[in-house]
Amino acid sequence: MHGYRGAKISFIEEFLELYAAGKRDFSGLSFSYIYGDYSLLEGADISGINLAGANLAQCGFIGTNLSNAFLVGIDVSEGFLDDCNLSRADLRGANLIKARLYRSDLRSADLSYAKLTRANLAGAIGPAIINHTNLAEADLRNTVGFMHKNGLELRQVRYGNIGTFFWNTIMPDGSIETGPVYIADWL
Numbered sequence: 001m002h003g004y005r006g007a008k009i010s011f012i013e014e015f016l017e018l019y020a021a022g023k024r025d026f027s028g029l030s031f032s033y034i035y036g037d038y039s040l041l042e043g044a045d046i047s048g049i050n051l052a053g054a055n056l057a058q059c060g061f062i063g064t065n066l067s068n069a070f071l072v073g074i075d076v077s078e079g080f081l082d083d084c085n086l087s088r089a090d091l092r093g094a095n096l097i098k099a100r101l102y103r104s105d106l107r108s109a110d111l112s113y114a115k116l117t118r119a120n121l122a123g124a125i126g127p128a129i130i131n132h133t134n135l136a137e138a139d140l141r142n143t144v145g146f147m148h149k150n151g152l153e154l155r156q157v158r159y160g161n162i163g164t165f166f167w168n169t170i171m172p173d174g175s176i177e178t179g180p181v182y183i184a185d186w187l
Helices: 012-020
Strands: none
Touching: none
């Protein structure tokens, strides 16, 4: 069976044991069916893991190392990813609606086509790729270095990532972009 659609994992401890034993492909895994103490995932080193398409809604990954993780299309809505290492993570198309990514390391993370509506990215470190990303009502205060593939950086000026959507977004300098605007409108 490819990935973990319909997985038989039942405890967080079992998931971490499989990872420690060398298993890396957990694509399609649904954490809503895994029992156990979710705090075990906080501070865990699960770098390089494949959780593409996984349902991680409302899970806590505070301080977790998810660097180089393949997280395409995951659902981490209303989840807690504060202080996480998401550097070089592939989060294309991820559902991060209402997620907290406070002070997370997003250097070279690909958030293209991700949904970050009402997400808290305050204090996050970039640069992150955010082409065609929905940042409506997101909190970007004190973020550092969000840019698109051509190197334009989102700072306190109005340029950044092609196709990125802003509406009532708190910008890095604390101002509010009332939009709705796409980055393409600013170029």
